[in-house]
Amino acid sequence: MTASARSVSSVPTVSSNRSTVWTLDALVQVVLIANTLVMLVPIVIMVFSAFKTNVQIFQSPFSIPDFTNLTNLTKIWTQTNFLRYLGNSFFVTGVSMLLILTLGTMAAYAIARYRFTGSGFILMFFVAGLTLPLKLAIIPLFILMRDLGILNSHAALIVVYVATGLPTTVFIMTGFIRTLPSELEDAARMDGASEALIMWKIMLPLVRPAMVIAGIQNVVPIWNDFFFPLVFIQSDGLKTLPQGLASFMGEYNTDWGVLFSGLTLSVLPIIIIYILLSKQFINGMTSGAVK
Amino acid sequence: MVDLSLRGIKKRFRTVDVLHGIDLEIKDKELVVFVGPSGCGKSTLLRLVAGLDPITDGEFWMAGTKMNDVAPSRRGIAMVFQSYALYPHMDVYENMTFGARLMGLDNAEVERRIAEAARMLRLDALLKRRPKELSGGQRQRVAIGRALVRKPELLLLDEPLSNLDAALRSEVRLEIAKLHRDIGGTTIYVTHDQVEAMTLADRIVVMNQGRVEQFGSPRELYETPANTFVATFIGSPQMSLLEMERDGDRIGIAGTGSVVPGRLPAADERQVIVGVRPDAVVITPGEDGEGLSARVVYTEYLGDNAFTYVRLANGQLISVRCTPDTEFAIDAPVRVGLLPNKAHFFSSATKQRLPA
Ligand SMILES: Nc1ncnc2c1ncn2[C@@H]1O[C@H](COP(=O)(O)OP(=O)(O)OP(=O)(O)O)[C@@H](O)[C@H]1O
Numbered sequence: 001m002t003a004s005a006r007s008v009s010s011v012p013t014v015s016s017n018r019s020t021v022w023t024l025d026a027l028v029q030v031v032l033i034a035n036t037l038v039m040l041v042p043i044v045i046m047v048f049s050a051f052k053t054n055v056q057i058f059q060s061p062f063s064i065p066d067f068t069n070l071t072n073l074t075k076i077w078t079q080t081n082f083l084r085y086l087g088n089s090f091f092v093t094g095v096s097m098l099l100i101l102t103l104g105t106m107a108a109y110a111i112a113r114y115r116f117t118g119s120g121f122i123l124m125f126f127v128a129g130l131t132l133p134l135k136l137a138i139i140p141l142f143i144l145m146r147d148l149g150i151l152n153s154h155a156a157l158i159v160v161y162v163a164t165g166l167p168t169t170v171f172i173m174t175g176f177i178r179t180l181p182s183e184l185e186d187a188a189r190m191d192g193a194s195e196a197l198i199m200w201k202i203m204l205p206l207v208r209p210a211m212v213i214a215g216i217q218n219v220v221p222i223w224n225d226f227f228f229p230l231v232f233i234q235s236d237g238l239k240t241l242p243q244g245l246a247s248f249m250g251e252y253n254t255d256w257g258v259l260f261s262g263l264t265l266s267v268l269p270i271i272i273i274y275i276l277l278s279k280q281f282i283n284g285m286t287s288g289a290v291k
Numbered sequence: 292m293v294d295l296s297l298r299g300i301k302k303r304f305r306t307v308d309v310l311h312g313i314d315l316e317i318k319d320k321e322l323v324v325f326v327g328p329s330g331c332g333k334s335t336l337l338r339l340v341a342g343l344d345p346i347t348d349g350e351f352w353m354a355g356t357k358m359n360d361v362a363p364s365r366r367g368i369a370m371v372f373q374s375y376a377l378y379p380h381m382d383v384y385e386n387m388t389f390g391a392r393l394m395g396l397d398n399a400e401v402e403r404r405i406a407e408a409a410r411m412l413r414l415d416a417l418l419k420r421r422p423k424e425l426s427g428g429q430r431q432r433v434a435i436g437r438a439l440v441r442k443p444e445l446l447l448l449d450e451p452l453s454n455l456d457a458a459l460r461s462e463v464r465l466e467i468a469k470l471h472r473d474i475g476g477t478t479i480y481v482t483h484d485q486v487e488a489m490t491l492a493d494r495i496v497v498m499n500q501g502r503v504e505q506f507g508s509p510r511e512l513y514e515t516p517a518n519t520f521v522a523t524f525i526g527s528p529q530m531s532l533l534e535m536e537r538d539g540d541r542i543g544i545a546g547t548g549s550v551v552p553g554r555l556p557a558a559d560e561r562q563v564i565v566g567v568r569p570d571a572v573v574i575t576p577g578e579d580g581e582g583l584s585a586r587v588v589y590t591e592y593l594g595d596n597a598f599t600y601v602r603l604a605n606g607q608l609i610s611v612r613c614t615p616d617t618e619f620a621i622d623a624p625v626r627v628g629l630l631p632n633k634a635h636f637f638s639s640a641t642k643q644r645l646p647a
């Protein structure tokens with residue numbers, strides 16, 4: 001949204017005629033509002049449907065529901081494994097993100113700062129990961145996981161997510177760290193800080209905006225991933241949210257109301273994270289950390 | 292007590308040789324200035340002393356201990372960086388405590404040192420500010436303060452004044468000179484500004500292309516430059532260098548005239564380079580007479596002084612210091628004479644000074 005707003009409004013308004021400028025502005029607004037609607041409608045319908053019964057959903061899909069009717073939510077809470085799925089998703093996403101950000105930042109720091117032969121190659125090696133169509137490798141991956149004995153466990157998911165998340169993270173972080181003045185680290189070194197302390201006390205606060213970007217970049221696809229759990233996870237107790245919610249869709253009948261309230265609940269954490277981090281996120285995109 | 296000894300220090304970056312064997316003996320409590328044109332290796336040498344980059348070859352000794360492989364923080368050195376390198380996410384107080392705490396000092400001692408540095412550098416009102424909320428001069432003082440709280444035995448400053456405007460520059464320069472006396476440690480100061488070097492230094496290291504051209508007191512460098520590089524680098528306006536020929540007690544340029552310079556070098560080379568500073572030259576108006584024939588190019592009036600630039604008949608430009616009330620018409624013919632015993636002589640071949 002922000003990006004499109006910026007690119008549209010930066011169209012040069014060459015005409016000195018005020019009314020043309022005004023019309024153009026109005027046009028931009030109309031486009032933006034339309035865009036907002038297009039994006040919000042499905043979400044709103046999802047939330048509405050979360051409070052409706054199957055019959056209501058099909059009879060009047062756009063009507064405003066009775067928000068005090070919490071039967072779908074209670075059903076989710078009491079009759080499904082939703083909480084279990086939610087916990088699994090939190091665990092898998094959390095551990096993956098932690099590993100991606102720690103390993104990614106450390107790798108990026110080394111590539112950006114330490115002079116050693118092959119540092120350029122290692123960066124290219126990481127970035128090459130971006131070009132791999134991972135899903136094509138699903139059969140070898142499956143065999144690999146089986147041989148490692150981690151099929152049907154969260155480890156299988158975490159390993160894959162970390163591997164897919166590292167390229168972007170290393171790429172973003174390396175670029176960002178290179179823009180930071182290396183004299184800061186030299187100053188800390190003179191002050192007697194160890195490399196670990198420099199990383200922790202000097203670099204980490206400075207690279208936080210870039211970490212937020214890398215984090216958001218990765219957290220959404222990992223949280224929403226359906227494919228890898230479908231392939232690697234069989235036990236119901238280990239399923240993540242998208243996979244678990246899919247099992248709400250029965251072969252013959254589906255309780256759409258329950259499914260939609262599950263979906264609503266599952267996007268909530270991401271939206272909250274987005275809102276909490278959006279300030280940092282925008283800061284990080286628009287300005288460097290120093291000066 | 293820290294005296295430094297640099298013995299044949301070399302530095303190579305991959306395939307580029309940046310320092311070609313630096314030998315220096317720096318005494319305790321000295322303020323030594325490294326000066327030289329941009330890219331000559333001053334910062335590189337300073338970083339080697341600090342321990343931030345490894346020494347390719349040679350030895351570095353401090354107070355009788357070989358320091359080549361000692362970590363920067365264990366050398367008892369503090370450094371003020373050209374860009375200040377203040378930690379942007381910490382306020383002034385935190386910037387200064389960071390290093391002090393890492394030294395393992397107790398809280399009371401840290402507080403005491405910060406109070407002292409803040410008073411000395413007039414930072415008291417700024418302690419809670421972030422670097423980006425400070426002016427250039429204030430950042431400068433914080434950077435120095437951060438170095439001082441560590442009570443270094445050796446203080447390194449890399450072009451600390453280059454980001455300041457002219458007025459602030461001379462003010463901070465005085466402050467640094469005073470600080471050096473107050474702390475009583477050894478200080479190395481890097482600059483490419485020869486005025487800064489002359490005014491601050493006990494001794495100056497003139498560097499050029501990775502070599503030390505001369506190491507001596509400001510007076511030595513000015514009065515007895517070791518070679519033509521030092522001769523032209525120190526002093527403003529520059530010393531003029533003239534290719535001249537000796538003939539008995541006279542030196543001259545074919546087609547331009549000749550002068551009697553007074554004391555001549557002992558060596559009996561005929562072809563010499565004669566260096567004359569603006570204050571070693573006198574000009575008298577007129578077409579004929581004693582001296583070298585020249586024409587006035589222009590006069591720079593500076594209030595207490597004036598510099599007249601004249602072009603010799605062979606095309607060379609010389610600057611001459613005059614009294615401010617002298618006025619020459621442009622292109623007026625003049626004769627250039629030398630004050631006795633003021634000329635410097637250098638070998639044409641080696642560009643080294645020829646002793647008298
Ligand atoms: N990391 C490096 N890798 C390769 N060459 C380098 C490196 N650092 C410096 N140099 C080269 O070493 C030479 C000396 O650099 P240095 O920074 O010491 O110059 P300086 O005397 O401090 O100049 P200035 O007055 O501009 O700061 C330069 O030619 C520079 O290109």
Ligand SMILES: [Mg+2]
Nearest residue numbers: 333334335449
């Ligand atoms: Mg430098």
